[in-house]
Amino acid sequence: MTLEPNSFAKRSTIEQVEEGNELAPKFDAAGLIPVVCTDYKTGELLMHGYMNEEAFRKSMETGEAHYYSRSRKQLWHKGATSGLVQKIKEFRIDDDQDCVWIRVEVLSTGASCHVGYRSCFYRAVPVGQELSSAKKFSDIKLEYLESEKVFDPKEVYGDAPNPTIL
Amino acid sequence: MTLEPNSFAKRSTIEQVEEGNELAPKFDAAGLIPVVCTDYKTGELLMHGYMNEEAFRKSMETGEAHYYSRSRKQLWHKGATSGLVQKIKEFRIDDDQDCVWIRVEVLSTGASCHVGYRSCFYRAVPVGQELSSAKKFSDIKLEYLESEKVFDPKEVYGDAPNPTIL
Numbered sequence: 001m002t003l004e005p006n007s008f009a010k011r012s013t014i015e016q017v018e019e020g021n022e023l024a025p026k027f028d029a030a031g032l033i034p035v036v037c038t039d040y041k042t043g044e045l046l047m048h049g050y051m052n053e054e055a056f057r058k059s060m061e062t063g064e065a066h067y068y069s070r071s072r073k074q075l076w077h078k079g080a081t082s083g084l085v086q087k088i089k090e091f092r093i094d095d096d097q098d099c100v101w102i103r104v105e106v107l108s109t110g111a112s113c114h115v116g117y118r119s120c121f122y123r124a125v126p127v128g129q130e131l132s133s134a135k136k137f138s139d140i141k142l143e144y145l146e147s148e149k150v151f152d153p154k155e156v157y158g159d160a161p162n163p164t165i166l
Numbered sequence: 167m168t169l170e171p172n173s174f175a176k177r178s179t180i181e182q183v184e185e186g187n188e189l190a191p192k193f194d195a196a197g198l199i200p201v202v203c204t205d206y207k208t209g210e211l212l213m214h215g216y217m218n219e220e221a222f223r224k225s226m227e228t229g230e231a232h233y234y235s236r237s238r239k240q241l242w243h244k245g246a247t248s249g250l251v252q253k254i255k256e257f258r259i260d261d262d263q264d265c266v267w268i269r270v271e272v273l274s275t276g277a278s279c280h281v282g283y284r285s286c287f288y289r290a291v292p293v294g295q296e297l298s299s300a301k302k303f304s305d306i307k308l309e310y311l312e313s314e315k316v317f318d319p320k321e322v323y324g325d326a327p328n329p330t331i332l
Contacts, residue, residue, distance in 0.1 A: 001242060001297050001300060002294070002301075002302065003292070003300065003303055004302045004303070006285060006303075007301075007302035007303045008303040008304060009303070009304045011332045012245045012332075013332075014328050014330045014332065015192065017330060018281050019200045019308045020308075020329060021289070021308040021309075021310070022306075022307075022308070023291060023303050023306045023308060024303070026331075028332075032209070034200055034214060035198040035288065036211055036214055036304070038204075038209070038211065042209070043204070043208070043209020043270070044211070045202055045204065045258075045267045046208070047260070047284075048200060048202055048260065048267075059293070060291065060292075060293050060294070060297065062293070062294065063183045063294030063295070066186070067298075071167070071247050079243050080185055088293050088294070090290060090293075091292075091293040092211075092287040092289060092290050092291065092311070093215070093277055093287070093289055093291055094214065094286040094287050094289075095280065095281045095283070095288070095330065096223070096329075096330040096331070098255070098297040099214040099280070099286075099287075100291075101211045101214075101287045113261055114261065115184050115185070115261045115289065115317070117261075120234065120261045120265075120278050121258040121259065121260050121265075121267045122256065122258075122261070123258060123259055124256060124258050125189060125225075125226065125258065125259055125266075126257075127225070127229050127254050127255045127256075127257040128167070128226070128228065128229030128254070129167070129229070131167050131169070131226065131227070134169065134266040135168075135169065135173075136169060136170045136173035137169055137172075137175070137189050137223075138173055138174060138175045138189070139188045140188075140189045141188075142186075142187040142188070142189060142259065143187075143269040144187070146330065147310050148204040163262075164180050164183060164184060165192075165262070166178075166179075166183065
């Protein structure tokens with residue numbers, strides 16, 4: 001199954017984009033569209049990434065999540081190294097078609113975070129009354145919601161550079 | 167409850183950012199951080215938006231979602247016009263602290279999409295074998311997953327300009 005690159009419908013009117021059934025995604029100035037990735041069964045947010053046109057196309061063609069890695073500046077077939085492939089069970093697009101939601105089943109251990117946790121969002125930030133006496137953001141302590149890592153990143157990724165940018 | 171603006175911990179090391187308990191978010195070159203907003207009870211993705219530092223701070227201080235509107239170029243207290251206020255039940259940050267996940271309870275009709283649907287992600291894109299004979303993206307038809315709007319945008323927003331940018 002192959003699709004012709006960049007063969008999207010042209011974005012002509014707000015009504016077409018919001019209320020129509022044509023696929024007319026908007027990639028940003030860097031050629032990217034944000035992607036929200038949740039677990040198909042639990043609804044948990046696993047990760048947030050970006051697709052360029054090629055990653056978007058490969059994801060649709062193969063049914064496996066492909067992203068564009070901004071740190072490595074290349075197409076990224078999620079799970080190619082780790083085995084943590086994300087099978088896309090549902091692919092949605094939002095009202096103005098500038099964001100994608102994929103609901104996935106993760107193979108192997110089911111984790112999606114390079115640090116070793118199941119979800120990238122393993123820490124909570126106190127909010128409202130939970131802030132108690134904090135006066136500065138730097139007074140705040142994050143709370144861990146996952147107590148144990150699912151896998152050891154060193155075993156899985158070896159000496160590959162960490163993708164986090166300070 | 168007020169927090170001193172921009173009083174975050176400094177981002178010093180990858181270990182601090184990923185494995186520590188300090189809040190050290192990374193705003194992008196435009197001063198924004200992406201926000202994934204899901205329904206606290208159902209896990210449904212309601213919307214994807216952005217916060218600047220002020221919106222981040224107001225969200226934490228008030229426990230109600232504030233965004234930065236890129237189309238209106240201003241702070242946006244979600245629900246101020248529509249009544250569809252988002253009460254933050256949980257606020258999470260990801261591994262490299264460049265993305266936020268808020269789990270919310272939406273007041274009033276429970277909708278979050280300016281088009282009138284409950285979720286902004288009311289359309290599915292066929293993927294993998296569902297593509298059948300499509301050769302171009304423009305051959306693809308989106309499938310509606312919400313059959314009815316929850317509210318009438320004209321009644322709620324009147325003549326306010328549509329935020330969608332072509």
